[in-house]
Amino acid sequence: MRKVQGLLLASERRAITGLAGLYATRMLGLFMVLPVLALYADELVGSTPLLVGLALGVYGLTQAVLQIPFGVLSDRLGRKPVIAGGLLLFLLGSVVAAQAESIGGVILGRCLQGSGAVAAAIMALLADQTREQVRTAAMATIGLSIGVAFALAMVLGPWLAAAFGLSAVFWFTALLAAAGLVVLWKLVPPAPRRLQHRDVGIHRAQLGTALGRRDLLRLDLSIFALHLILMAIFVAVPFRLVEAGIAPERHGVTYLGVMLLAFAGMVPLVILAEKRRQMKAMCLLAIGAITLSLGGLAGSLGLWALFGWLLLFFIAFNLLEATLPSMLSKLAPAGAKGTAMGVYSTSQFLGAFLGGVLGGFLAQQWGLAAVFVGCALLGLAWLALMVGMAPPRHLVSEVVALDDGHHEDALETLMEKFAEVAGVEEVLVVPEERLAYLKVDRQRLDQDALTRVIEARRSKTDKDRA
Template identity: 70%
Template sequence: MRKVSVNLLASERRAISGLAGLYASRMLGLFMVLPVLALYADTLSGATPLLVGVALGVYGLTQALLQIPFGLLSDRIGRKRVIAMGLVIFAIGSIVAASSSSIFGIILGRALQGGGAVAAAIMALLADQTREQIRTAAMATIGLSIGVSFAIAMVIGPWLAAWAGLSGVFWFTAGLTLVGLLVLWRWVPVAPRRVRHRDVGMDRQQLKSVLSRPDLWRLDVSIFSLHLVLMAIFVAVPFRLLDAGIAVNYHGLAYLAMMGVAFVLMVPLVIVGEKKHCTRTICLLAIGVIAVSLACLGLPVTGEPWLFAWLLAFFTGFNLLEALLPSMLSKLAPAGAKGTAMGVYSTSQFLGAFLGGTLGGWLSHQWGLDAVFIGAALLALAWWLMMWGLPAPAPLSSEVVALHETRPDALELLMTRLAEVAGVEDVMVVPEERLAYLKVNRQQLDRAALTRLLTPPGSPNT
């Protein structure tokens, strides 16, 4: 049977573009500070390397604590209200940081920025606005927007700081947030319904089973470690560029060159990993490259070319893992538990950012910049050893299909028959949502048999 393509509705286009833009602009504001805060810390009273590290990563702590409560609150009072509330908190945090002349004010502002934890609510609203057939592609758009925002932040953060100072970066972020409020209320359509989506939101009943899976917590530890080393080294990377003779005004160009080449190197590896079903091998390679590059960055700098080579290797590995880890999580998560698994994964990411900034600042304060890279390299080595035990994920994909029957006896029979379809590896039927969550091997899937089971009686055969 030929698979019929699904065209986007006008409301879905507006929802995807608007919410992806909201997510990206928020992450842009958080990331723009990374390449500049350490350089401008001497203009802040009370600044020490440790406190600079805390300021870099503290948003991760408040984000980790509040993202799940905000997501649950959006189920009760409405997605747009919670997102608007989070954006206002984020804007207040940006203004507090922009108005501060001390490192403690910056820490408070960054903590408030993280307190606008609307990631889960944005994803839930996107799920409300999209049909099951295109939801996976819509979520992938959000993921792509995060990667793009990180690359853009690395480039425009230094340029903006050189022109308007550190406070200018935060004022720009506050302005972006206010524009985001307009987009939310004027561009993003009103959701036709508000439903709890197991492929997007957290289900507390599944939390224990997700946390007890060794393959899933290895991925949680991976994203934790990835963002830990990222935050840690940005206590030191800007000074490495200065030591190499690159003026602050040109740091944006340096990051632009490295991120551009890293993207070009990363894309073929992602394609090979997915096509050849060797994502585990590619991930081990990426972690190994990160460990080696960090160790080499901890050695005395021998010249600008080597500095660029090791930073390029790090960013290539970082971008590669940012793309592959969510894909692996999607393959390994049980049917109907993807949203819960992603919630734990995201919380791990934010905790890693917090501890990474703090650890990087502490290492720099105690033993200098070289210790930051050496410490991060040792952690990456331990991470590589831990990931060695991860089994290769099966080439599975998640599918969500609508049900035409909700009688308990009929649903039990439907589950049995769905599980018997060739290529269907796992099934969860949720009557109250009128949905079935499937894990399928697309290469082996008998889509004609699946379509026959899910087609209402009397409907024309397509």
Template identity: 70%
Template sequence: MRKVSALLLASERRAISGLAGLYASRMLGLFMVLPVLALYADTLTGSTPLLIGVALGVYGLTQAILQIPFGLWSDRIGRKPVIAFGLVLFALGSMVAASADSIGAMIAGRALQGSGAVAAAIMALLADQTREQVRTAAMATIGLSIGVAFALAMVIGPWLAAWAGLAGVFWFTVLLTLLGLLVLWQWVPPAPRRQRHRDVSMDRRQLKSVMARPDLWRLDTSIFALHFVLMAIFVAVPYRLLEAGISAAHHGLAYLAIMGLSFVAMLPLMIVAEKRQRIARLCVLAIGAIAVSLAGLGLPVSEGYWLFVWLFIFFTGFNLLEATLPSLLSKLAPAGAKGTAMGVYSTSQFLGAFLGGTLGGVLASYGGLDAVFLGCALLATLWWAAMLKMPSPPPLTSEVVALDDTEADTMDVLLERLANVAGVEDVLVVPEERLAYLKVNRQQLDQTALAKLVTPLKP
């Protein structure tokens, strides 16, 4: 085995910055529609609350169906061509939505946007471009970019729609996508290799074992429910802000204040929970807060300043879960199966977005705005009850160690030696990849014993 410096190479810095920006700009284009579509789609022919909900969430359906095929396709023909094709589809979908004069055309455009399902291919290209020692930090940068994109979208979307209309939001998305294509081909370096990465890519051989684990199912259910309620309530939240006397042009300022305060509130909670190993309890608390806030939004007490109180509570809980659920997944996923676990997790997220938008439209059509919030509150209460007994995960982290050209018959010896190191909880050695995937308990890890294995094993 070998150790390599964890300092970023110039090519790695370019790959991380370029791909994180590309991922964030794509998510920004998807999220900007969230706070404005319900308000501005009323002018489209055939528009109803149900169909507006479908338009909000339909991108999740095509994302869920196509993200795994796109990832597998990139393994075969190359990352950049697949990513470029997906971005072209995304741009075409944005153009269709920008030109739509009916709700049917809007739904078609949003579905076409979602068909550019390049998230897995982007992550795989980032893995190709980075060494194992810096890959975790690289992936964390992508995760951070998504959070920033969501916060910016809540602010930029309403401002852009007030200035240029709903079509302007989609044309701005087209511009972002064209810039993304330029970044992909001119800034992101060519990948030195192309292979499957078990910490990033889906492995169908591991799918059954991953899906059979109750602890991972809890996380899949959580991200499903989280994005379900997010999409559902944005059928109604913009109208609540109008009722509170805030014009559509100023919704961005309202979201800016709410999101900013929620980020400030969540940071100390996350730090304390991580330090005291209470992440699971924090998740249950956040789910409970979401359930209470949704109930509050559906009752008469949501009037006046209480509307902003409930929205602040909701987004604090949302941001906490959006940040902690992937961390829990990383801790709980078996060694070498993180990519597969993340594939199931992401599919659950996209399905939640689709069904949430659709059901939110149904509830708004037949029960009004209050029914949307109260229906989501009921779902969140069931979700909270299902998560109550979730055990706190052990303080495990993932490690990927590169192997030298070790003979195949020494792999079993290597596996046994790694497994016997104190603090190493799980090991997977993959000879064809020349990698060892470890799950380690940092508090118990015998660093000296592990360091002794950093020399090639002799047969």
């Protein structure tokens, strides 16, 4: 096996920087409305709590419905044209929402924003641009950029809305989309190839496996519940801040303090989960903390109590955002990680959509406290579901590039050789991709033996050619 090369090629560095920035600015635009729409919705004709919730979450519906079609289109038409088309839809939706005078106009704008569902196409382009040896690190960079975008959105959204009005949030989002188009064409290099990647994109043959395993479904339901709760409570959280005496123009500073402390509190817990192999325990702890914080937020609160409950919520939220994808990667069968992640992402977007609707409905029918109580009850059900989950085995995915000389008639033997290596738990060899997908236990992996399998096959191929 080729040794992992730590240094990025110049083209890879450009691709990772450009696409991570593109992904992050797009998510920044989607998230900025989250802490402000409920507060400023009175300016919109026809506004009700239910419709505000719908406006918050409706982007998730169009994202969930269209992300797979956009991914398929990118395989056929090219990554960059499809991503550019998605960004133009996002830009159009932002302009529609910025000019809207009614809540219906904002809902339409958010639908259009979500219809630019290019997340799968961006990830596929990143896979096209990077070698197997550095792809995991490249994907991790994208994940980190999303977390930074969310934290920034919680600060920028309230500042823009307080200074220039709600429409400014959407105009700024339109500006981000336009900047994204420039980044796409000027910074991201042309893709040298356009292939399906089982570690990134959805593969239809693997859908049955991804949908039929209870452990993967538990994680899909977890990200569904997490984003449902997040979207639902932001129908009510901004009003809790006002009740605690925090003026709207100070909300950004409040969220900044919460986010910084939440990140600091989350990091040691993630390290504990990974290094001490306590994934399930940390997951249950986080779900319990979210449920507890929701119960606390349901009552009448002073400033410091509110700050404390929000801090607990976001520590737990960030912990789950980091550990759930890691658990999914460990549990997904060899060669099915991309498909499992596609189902997972769809579940996340559906959760965001239903969360907005549920939060708006509860607030309209029974008031702000009902939003937190309803979400706390969901948290209890979620906790009960996850208690029965077996702790995930700490396996990681490896993708091995095979030589062109690996003939199909020898691949079955090659799979057997891989499987005999200590620490290799699962193997899938895909002849048409010239790749082998492995699931390995790094603590047990005999790296030298794995290298010898590849080198022995390469030597035999060279002899056959001679």
